[in-house]
Amino acid sequence: MITMSPTATLRQRAARLRRAGVQVFDFSAGELDLPTPAHIVTAAIDAARRPENHRYGPTGGETRLRQAIADRLTPRATTPLDGSSVLVTHGAKQALFNTFMALLEPGDEVLIPAPYWVTFPSSVRLAGGSPVIVQPSDGELKITPDHLEAARTPSTRAMVLCSPNNPTGLVYDASELRALLTWAATHGVWIVSDETYVDLGFRPVPAPGQVAPGVSDRLITVGSVSKSYAMTGWRVGWMSGPKQVIDAAAAVQSHTTSNVSRIAQAAALAALTGPDVTAGFRAILGDRLKACQAVLEPLGLFRTPPHGAFYVFPDIRGYAPDDVTVADRLLDSGVITVPGASFGAPGHLRLSFAIAEEHLRSGLSTMAELLDGWAA
Known part of the structure; x- marks a missing residue:
């Protein structure tokens, strides 16, 4: 049976939360937040x-x-x-x-x-x-x-x-x-x-x-x-x-x-x-990746840094064995991630850093506080 793409479903949930007035930090996006040149x-x-x-x-x-x-x-x-x-x-x-x-x-x-x-x-x-x-x-x-x-x-x-x-x-x-x-x-x-x-x-x-x-x-x-x-x-x-x-x-x-x-x-x-815009995009994404590293590395969640694209894929089994449960609990606080189970890799979360840097930093800080609280 063919089912709806998990990432498409998360986009719909994010839209519903925004309509309800919830502050949303959406790490599920598989696209740059930048305009077409x-x-x-x-x-x-x-x-x-x-x-x-x-x-x-x-x-x-x-x-x-x-x-x-x-x-x-x-x-x-x-x-x-x-x-x-x-x-x-x-x-x-x-x-x-x-x-x-x-x-x-x-x-x-x-x-x-x-x-x-x-x-x-x-x-x-x-x-x-x-x-x-x-x-x-x-x-x-x-x-x-x-x-x-x-x-x-x-x-x-x-x-x-x-x-x-x-x-x-x-x-x-x-x-x-x-x-x-x-x-x-x-x-x-x-x-x-x-x-x-x-x-x-x-x-x-x-x-x-x-x-x-x-x-x-x-x-x-x-x-x-x-x-x-x-x-x-x-x-x-x-x-x-x-x-x-x-x-x-x-x-x-x-x-x-x-x-x-x-x-x-x-x-x-x-x-x-036309003009090559990809170098500029890579530079922006590189800065955002550094922001991810600054928050995730102290939590032990930056052990496999990416070499391309705009995703990090931390192993969160040190915080909870079930990535789906973690993603749902984060969602309750307005932090949207994609469970690793959707990609055939339970125990992980996919976080996109193709989002505006101020939202990226705020969302990562919120997620870190939640994970720290659960670990305690």
């Missing part, structure tokens, strides 16, 4: 004035945008890419759905390392596949080839990678990534690499196609402008990979949503080809 908005306004953008466009996306995405991905590939290897989608979620619809037959299994983004298992189920959650060793937040091998069956068709990871912010280094990709290549397993946060890495993020060039013929890369350009509401993402998969995914899209808004695509083109 002005030059991107201007490009969309200009596009909206052109009548050709009021009509259907190519299902696979506008030619210039597909090529811009290919150009953006080429430095992370082994050979130059062209637009025919790209499908423009309604955000990364649709890219994942299209990918699994194109790859899977009923009963095919997809290995999903925990902790995982909440949409991964549902995307597999929607396509008729079976998600297989791969747990890391106790106390760890990354998997190894041994974990994958223990989960592999004759039905294993694909595996998911997400680096920088949502919810942990951790990044697989080159040697860790190479080991996972070599395992996949050995067993003919497709790799679905979610690179939504790659431009928000606090250190270089190794690219699968460069670390293990031999996997390119079974590698699907998923991304979007949502996180890196403060464009979550514009709904523009993409998938890139072998032509036969892209063509099959385009066929799926032609019968579901057809083309992404041509106005939103014009905005995405401006984002990818």
Whole structure:
């Protein structure tokens, strides 16, 4: 059964609390609190004035945008890419759905390392596949080839990678990534690499196609402008990979949503080809991460600092064994977090630091006071 995304549900609860007049510190947000840069908005306004953008466009996306995405991905590939290897989608979620619809037959299994983004298992189920959650060793937040091998069956068709990871912010280094990709290549397993946060890495993020060039013929890369350009509401993402998969995914899209808004695509083109704003966003997020560290480290809740994205994922089992109960108690005081159980990692909380710094500091202080009181 497909259920509502836990993070979407929390957004609704936060809205209800605000309407009731409660001071809310919302750490559940999976988006930057910053506005979309002005030059991107201007490009969309200009596009909206052109009548050709009021009509259907190519299902696979506008030619210039597909090529811009290919150009953006080429430095992370082994050979130059062209637009025919790209499908423009309604955000990364649709890219994942299209990918699994194109790859899977009923009963095919997809290995999903925990902790995982909440949409991964549902995307597999929607396509008729079976998600297989791969747990890391106790106390760890990354998997190894041994974990994958223990989960592999004759039905294993694909595996998911997400680096920088949502919810942990951790990044697989080159040697860790190479080991996972070599395992996949050995067993003919497709790799679905979610690179939504790659431009928000606090250190270089190794690219699968460069670390293990031999996997390119079974590698699907998923991304979007949502996180890196403060464009979550514009709904523009993409998938890139072998032509036969892209063509099959385009066929799926032609019968579901057809083309992404041509106005939103014009905005995405401006984002990818205009001034680089991601460095400024990373600097802001870096300062906010320091604010998290200042409050969480004295509590023993900053043992796995993130290397990208905008989440911290503290282990709160020293305060209470049940993360869901802790999240509910925090919510009663207006502090909204996401329980680790939602990501396949009970005993943790996901905290987004993509919120205004004054709210971040106040919310963290409130949370620290509550946790200290419970520990006492």
